[in-house]
Amino acid sequence: MSETHVTLSGTAGAEGSNGSNGSNGRNGPTGASVIFMRDERLKAEAAIEPDPVSTSPAAKTTQIIAIYGKGGIGKSFTLANLSYMMAQQGKKVLLIGCDPKSDTTSLLFGGKACPTIIETSSKKKLAGEAVAIGDVCFKRDGVYAMELGGPEVGRGCGGRGIIHGFETLEKLGFHDWGFDFVLLDFLGDVVCGGFGLPIARDMCQKVIVVASNDLQSLYVANNVCSAVEYFRKLGGNVGVAGVVINKDDGTGEAQAFASAAGIPVLAAIPANEDIRRKSASYEIIGRPGTQWASLFEELATNVAEAPPVRPKPQTQDQLLGLFSAEVTGRNFKMEPATIFDMVGKHEIVKPTLEVVYDAA
Numbered sequence: 001m002s003e004t005h006v007t008l009s010g011t012a013g014a015e016g017s018n019g020s021n022g023s024n025g026r027n028g029p030t031g032a033s034v035i036f037m038r039d040e041r042l043k044a045e046a047a048i049e050p051d052p053v054s055t056s057p058a059a060k061t062t063q064i065i066a067i068y069g070k071g072g073i074g075k076s077f078t079l080a081n082l083s084y085m086m087a088q089q090g091k092k093v094l095l096i097g098c099d100p101k102s103d104t105t106s107l108l109f110g111g112k113a114c115p116t117i118i119e120t121s122s123k124k125k126l127a128g129e130a131v132a133i134g135d136v137c138f139k140r141d142g143v144y145a146m147e148l149g150g151p152e153v154g155r156g157c158g159g160r161g162i163i164h165g166f167e168t169l170e171k172l173g174f175h176d177w178g179f180d181f182v183l184l185d186f187l188g189d190v191v192c193g194g195f196g197l198p199i200a201r202d203m204c205q206k207v208i209v210v211a212s213n214d215l216q217s218l219y220v221a222n223n224v225c226s227a228v229e230y231f232r233k234l235g236g237n238v239g240v241a242g243v244v245i246n247k248d249d250g251t252g253e254a255q256a257f258a259s260a261a262g263i264p265v266l267a268a269i270p271a272n273e274d275i276r277r278k279s280a281s282y283e284i285i286g287r288p289g290t291q292w293a294s295l296f297e298e299l300a301t302n303v304a305e306a307p308p309v310r311p312k313p314q315t316q317d318q319l320l321g322l323f324s325a326e327v328t329g330r331n332f333k334m335e336p337a338t339i340f341d342m343v344g345k346h347e348i349v350k351p352t353l354e355v356v357y358d359a360a
Contacts, residue, residue, distance in 0.1 A: 066198040068188035069210035074246035080107040081286030087142030100150025116149025206308035225311035239308025267299035
């Protein structure tokens with residue numbers, strides 16, 4: 001704790017300058033008395049016994065879960081059906097789209113676009129009005145959902161938009177809403193710090209990655225694991241709860257990645273024409289009593305119960321090793337380029353600017 005010293009205008013024997021003994025010239029305490037009173041206050045605070053450890057049942061705690069994946073891998077599809085199933089199981093769920101495309105909630109709301117927090121906030125600010133929850137949060141069958149939004153293409157920073165969106169949520173009382181689960185849909189391709197906010201600032205308890213049996217989606221999933229591990233080394237607490245394999249064709253690369261990274265597979269959603277067709281027509285398939293209900297019931301249970309673990313990110317060679325050489329081209333031998341390849345001759349002579357003196 002830094003100390004604040006009050007400099008006296010005279011020496012200790014100059015107290016009679018204004019006829020006020022023990023004062024600083026303004027009928028107030030001297031610097032020495034200020035320090036004494038501060039020290040006494042600190043001693044009194046230190047003497048206070050801490051509250052006893054509570055033995056009562058734990059209070060309800062919101063699970064905030066960030067879901068990452070490559071663009072187009074099916075995060076929005078997975079989250080719309082997952083959140084719907086959780087709500088039907090009696091959970092209070094909030095789904096927040098954190099992708100500048102603002103398409104997380106479109107499946108949930110039958111293809112309708114949800115007004116984004118950033119756009120609504122800008123309009124309200126120009127009108128001199130405050131943003132209300134009803135302006136940005138909408139619901140369907142027990143699921144509450146909203147979109148943070150982002151700038152138009154080429155006109156701003158998407159990561160900064162995410163930060164601004166969360167600042168607005170905090171002003172609306174985000175931490176007091178009392179949801180069982182808050183699901184955050186994040187773009188995983190972009191390495192900008194704004195999209196890594198939940199991991200970097202411990203804003204969530206755990207991370208889930210959505211991937212498929214292709215190299216690019218597993219590359220993104222591995223990057224997310226690397227980010228989690230990096231911030232764990234800096235003292236962070238976020239862990240990876242597992243991977244959801246979407247469009248699973250049974251080739252097994254995503255399962256092999258999960259095993260190598262030390263994270264569980266929470267569900268494997270098959271590459272199925274019925275699922276593709278219904279998703280394209282904005283139909284929720286995660287409804288109780290339907291063909292795919294058991295799949296999303298299992299996913300909802302696993303998401304809720306899976307503990308966050310510290311992942312083991314793979315190197316580039318280890319990641320490529322999950323695929324056959326014919327797929328990745330690992331049999332190709334890299335040949336270094338030469339100066340001759342670049343300019344058609346073996347040497348480029350450039351005049352030197354060095355001053356050379358003749359021998360005396």
